Amino acid sequence: METNLKSKAFQEFSNAAETLVNPVLQRWKDQGGKVVGYFCSTVPEEIITAAGLTPFRMRATGSTGTEESDAFYSSINCSFPRHCFNQVLTGDFKFLDGIVCVNSCDHVRRIYDNWKRFVPTDFIEMMSLPRKTGPDQVGWYTEELAMLKDKVGKHFGVEITDDRLWEAVKLHNETRRLQKKLYELRKQEKPPITGAETLAVMVAGTAMPKEQYNEKLRELLDELSGTEGPGGHRARLLIVGGILDDPAYIKVIEDQGGLVVTDSTCFGSRLMWVEVDENASDPISALAQYYLTDRPSCPRMYGEHDNRAQYVIDMCREFNCDGVIGERLIFCDSWLVEHYMLGQDLKAAGIPMLKLDREYLTSGIGQLRTRVQAFLETMGR
Amino acid sequence: MALIDKHPELARYITEQGWFEFLREQTLAMIEIPEMQLQVKTLDSLLKMYGRILDAVENDKPFVSSYYCLAPELYTAMDLPYYMVMQTPFLASSVPYLLTDIDAAEEMGLGNDLCTAIRLSIYYVEANLSPLPTCALNLLYPCDGAPLLHEVIKRNERWRNIPMFACDPPYYSDERSLDYFADEMRKMAKFVETNTGAKLDMDKLKETLEYSNQMFQLWDEYNQLRRNVPSPHGWGIGAPQCFSQAWVYEAGTPQGVEWFKKLVEIAELNVKNGVGPVPEEKIRLFWFDLLPFGWVFEFLPWLEEEWGAVMVMDMFGNFPYTMIDTSSEEEIWRGLAKRNLFDAPMVRQARGVADNFANDIARIVKDFKIDAVVWPGHMGHKDGAATVGIMRETCRDLSVPFVHLGLDLFDKRYSTPDQIKDKMSQFFRAMGLG
């Protein structure tokens, strides 16, 4: 399923999703701009932007194997960190000027330990992310963010003032609003953009300076508004899971007739459905409040499952979905248990769910096709 | 009406109790062996714990579900029975129905790559096979599995309305983290008071902690004895029993102190007589995990008999034995926070940055004259699996052989005992050990 999106803006997004260093980012580097990589959606990009740097969400696009990282990881580890650390070892991330890690999951948090010990890097930080989301934890995370701000400022020689932070918050909120507009278009009966294409747009947003991204996204929105896609899909789907950054995976699903019209994933709606409060008393606590509590959470956060399930159900209703696909990277404990619970919640809500295990690099396409087809059929589509 | 009819959730618990009574009978038959006298005492403590929970359910008395690394001395001081939700895999995985329950967990939709201890515990909760406590203290560390298990607990229809509290774990091990966690523990104790009606008398807690300090001190003394060549004990007695006494059944009791005294006495005698678990100790192993509780007897005796390989130390046997300063309330909470978050076995390695993997290996290899380090690679220990490079490098620097096995501590079908024996034999041969 394709929509024939031809615009230059979309092509740039699509290229950005297929590579680590896209031309916009390369230009930024060529002009002396610095880039800081970060793992996990709970790291506030705004602090990096406020320091005049470009935040880059870590992924392992373009990886072809794990030969180098196999000595550091085991076969029971999630394939995302294994591919990602492999690229660290082969030098694919040399374009980064710093790294911010967080204890997001058992697999990814060890990238910090391995990176720090085995790959010389000038700036690598680890933040302590709470498991709970109450006021005490927001307090703790506020301190964490304040410390990160100081360290980034000191290392890169910038004074990160409140004004700069508020500016960054506004800029990133603008990104969120634009992305949300794009999602709104997908509520149409014949959405002008597919799920795979949307993912490319979202991934690109984590790999280029936000001003330029916003400009291009505005262009794309102008192009799409008032248009329709080809329609003809068999079902409208929501996809829920973790680090899904490969549009090709969604394309396989859509090629079977299941149009992905919305999601709850790390590169999807969870990044932007809610905004940072611009009227809060200070930017650091506003960011802590947002990243820990206000934004839709993932199973990393304890005590939030009911809210997460409700979020998926609400999104299904808002986007008129016929079913849900839960994707999980093999060996991911968090998403395994989350999907186990979510399956029960969706059943109670009368929404069919298909659970799919996958590897980080899209493979086993034949089996994926068969499972999706069977799922669509069970839904009578 | 039988207790089980009124409380079907006790089905497994009562069977487990029966199983331990049976094991006690078996052990009694060997009572002339001093170590077996201690095993009987351990089983007595365990059975007392089971009895207290069943009595609490039957007579509507308060009890809590909690964990070894959530300050068990508090419950002793409050005279509150407690049990661990993950009790079956950790303390009772010799029960004959373990594999059937693992299969049932998989059928429930929990797959086969999530830690079996977590899968089993989710199964017991979801299948209504876990005692329903007055209030629950949930665990959010050391791995991803633990908070997810408790998310299931929180959502389960029978547990939903049980009051719950969870201490939030910081990731670092600095003073700020210590204060934060001490505060969480303080809130936890308040929560228990409010929801059970039990009172925490600080004098009583102080007394309990003093007993507990004595136990840890004696444990440390015992470990010094294990430095001897030959080691006075192998896998048969040591960490699992010490752990269950100090952290679970007898946390901060005079009986616990007596148990440790007896252990030290027996070990001293063995050292004096130059006696160890095998006639000739050939290889001194550091087994860097829990024991493979689901299939201990099919593997560990073989290590000793076939190779003269003695498990001198394991992950649960040695950690910093920091005494808790009981001179002020402030210090008590900080001490509890330190012991339960920074020191507690498995938590100290898995919860934070990987430094303790390297530090523990270096310390233990040196102190215990270790000939080989075994990383069993339990399928649940994903953070450890991502630390193998660091462990291997540490061993290389120490010039001590290192082997990574890949197994499930609870399910012998994951890697069979024969496959593991084969890997161990190949390793020993390749390294010229034994």
Ligand code: SF4
């Ligand atoms: S998919 Fe799961 S295990 Fe893999 S990186 Fe994400 S949270 Fe970690």
Ligand code: SF4
């Ligand atoms: S055995 Fe390891 S992985 Fe399993 S619950 Fe314990 S810490 Fe987590």
